[in-house]
Amino acid sequence: MKIDASIRDQFPILDQTVNDRKLVYLDSAASSQKPLVVIEAIENYYKTTHSNVHRGVHTLGTRATDAYEGARENVRRFINAQHQEEIVFTRGTTTAINIVAQSYGMEHVGEGDEIVVTYLEHHANLIPWQQVAKRKKAKLKYVELTPDGRVTMEAVRAQVTDRTKVVAMAHVSNVLGTINPVADVATLVHSVGAVLVVDAAQSAPHQKIDVQAIDCDFLAFSAHKMCGPTGIGVLYGKKALLNAMEPVEFGGEMIDYVGLEDSTFKPSPYRFEAGTPIIAGAVGLSAAIDFLESIGLENIEAHERALARYAMDQMRDIEGLTIYGPEERVGLVTFNLGDVHAHDVATVLDMQGIAVRAGHHCAQPLMRWLGASSTARASFYLYNTTEEVDALVTGLRQTKEYFSHGF
Numbered sequence: 001m002k003i004d005a006s007i008r009d010q011f012p013i014l015d016q017t018v019n020d021r022k023l024v025y026l027d028s029a030a031s032s033q034k035p036l037v038v039i040e041a042i043e044n045y046y047k048t049t050h051s052n053v054h055r056g057v058h059t060l061g062t063r064a065t066d067a068y069e070g071a072r073e074n075v076r077r078f079i080n081a082q083h084q085e086e087i088v089f090t091r092g093t094t095t096a097i098n099i100v101a102q103s104y105g106m107e108h109v110g111e112g113d114e115i116v117v118t119y120l121e122h123h124a125n126l127i128p129w130q131q132v133a134k135r136k137k138a139k140l141k142y143v144e145l146t147p148d149g150r151v152t153m154e155a156v157r158a159q160v161t162d163r164t165k166v167v168a169m170a171h172v173s174n175v176l177g178t179i180n181p182v183a184d185v186a187t188l189v190h191s192v193g194a195v196l197v198v199d200a201a202q203s204a205p206h207q208k209i210d211v212q213a214i215d216c217d218f219l220a221f222s223a224h225k226m227c228g229p230t231g232i233g234v235l236y237g238k239k240a241l242l243n244a245m246e247p248v249e250f251g252g253e254m255i256d257y258v259g260l261e262d263s264t265f266k267p268s269p270y271r272f273e274a275g276t277p278i279i280a281g282a283v284g285l286s287a288a289i290d291f292l293e294s295i296g297l298e299n300i301e302a303h304e305r306a307l308a309r310y311a312m313d314q315m316r317d318i319e320g321l322t323i324y325g326p327e328e329r330v331g332l333v334t335f336n337l338g339d340v341h342a343h344d345v346a347t348v349l350d351m352q353g354i355a356v357r358a359g360h361h362c363a364q365p366l367m368r369w370l371g372a373s374s375t376a377r378a379s380f381y382l383y384n385t386t387e388e389v390d391a392l393v394t395g396l397r398q399t400k401e402y403f404s405h406g407f
């Protein structure tokens with residue numbers, strides 16, 4: 001299906017004014033908006049199907065379980081995982097990575113071992129590994145970036161040694177929009193007997209993910225960035241690894257036999273899903289996957305990249321505006337406008353109804369690497385239009401005038 005402005009009719013939230021201007025939502029990398037089909041899937045689930053899962057034998061219980069496990073199968077198919085047991089529902093990317101760090105990391109990383117990350121990680125894929133490194137007296141090593149902010153295989157090779165136990169890397173940077181060579185990294189990582197953890201929070205919403213083609217050991221993403229609801233995400237892990245890992249949370253649903261002193265646990269995914277799971281969230285995520293696939297991820301990606309190129313071409317004409325990262329990127333543009341603070345840029349744009357993100361984007365080491373205390377970011381999704389990019393550029397020119405002393 002071709003993407004045109006009619007797609008916006010699917011997103012009721014976009015049809016509103018903010019500060020008396022038509023809303024221009026350019027913050028989808030933080031969280032995307034939701035189409036009617038997702039909102040209605042969640043509503044219908046609560047109206048017709050809800051009960052707890054995996055418990056009673058009654059009809060609603062069976063229907064809810066089918067909906068929940070059906071969502072798992074849809075996620076498995078979406079990322080081309082081999083087995084349903086490899087799909088763990090979590091609260092989001094952050095929780096998924098924390099599970100891997102707390103369980104696999106604490107078990108397999110020892111004193112003097114190495115964990116490798118890059119300078120462009122979101123804090124969600126950095127702090128959990130800092131904690132493992134600190135607790136285990138392991139070394140946290142950083143892959144250097146090229147001057148324009150890319151991760152090269154040469155730079156990864158420079159950090160990976162036979163002491164490396166885990167390499168954790170974003171698939172796509174939430175600040176620079178660069179795509180990392182995760183499949184090649186997987187081959188390298190496996191050659192030293194380590195595992196690769198891929199943070200796919202910024203890739204899963206925009207491009208086809210194939211975990212078997214990447215051959216990553218773990219991969220994490222969040223539903224809310226891909227037209228799905230908040231509160232649910234996915235941890236993919238290779239079956240043998242997940243089944244050998246200790247659970248992180250304990251309680252109902254994840255046990256096999258409970259004795260007075262000790263208990264045994266179910267295999268994956270249930271050993272990682274203690275308590276009543278995020279049933280309606282899984283239903284919403286599944287509907288979001290169907291929605292994205294009905295449009296075609298390749299169409300979505302092409303549309304956003306075209307918008308980013310169109311935006312950058314015009315933004316470069318604004319004197320004093322700095323764009324961070326290389327030309328080759330996904331659909332987002334991070335920038336600064338002279339020495340105007342990014343929060344001020346975002347505030348003036350908001351006065352014109354334009355929503356962009358400002359701050360350190362949960363990537364403080366990268367901000368320091370860029371030499372910026374904060375930046376502004378416009379991120380595009382399938383519902384954005386060239387007219388909205390034009391509004392952004394006009395807004396930036398007005399912002400520049402407003403703060404003309406900064407130039």
Ligand code: 7TS
Pocket residue numbers: 029030031092093094095122124125170172173174199201202222357361362
């Ligand atoms: N990893 C990356 C690469 C991200 O961009 C984000 C969120 C996360 C992990 C965490 O995802 P969560 O769903 O668990 O919160 N990124 C952003 C952002 O760029 N602006 O706001 C949130």
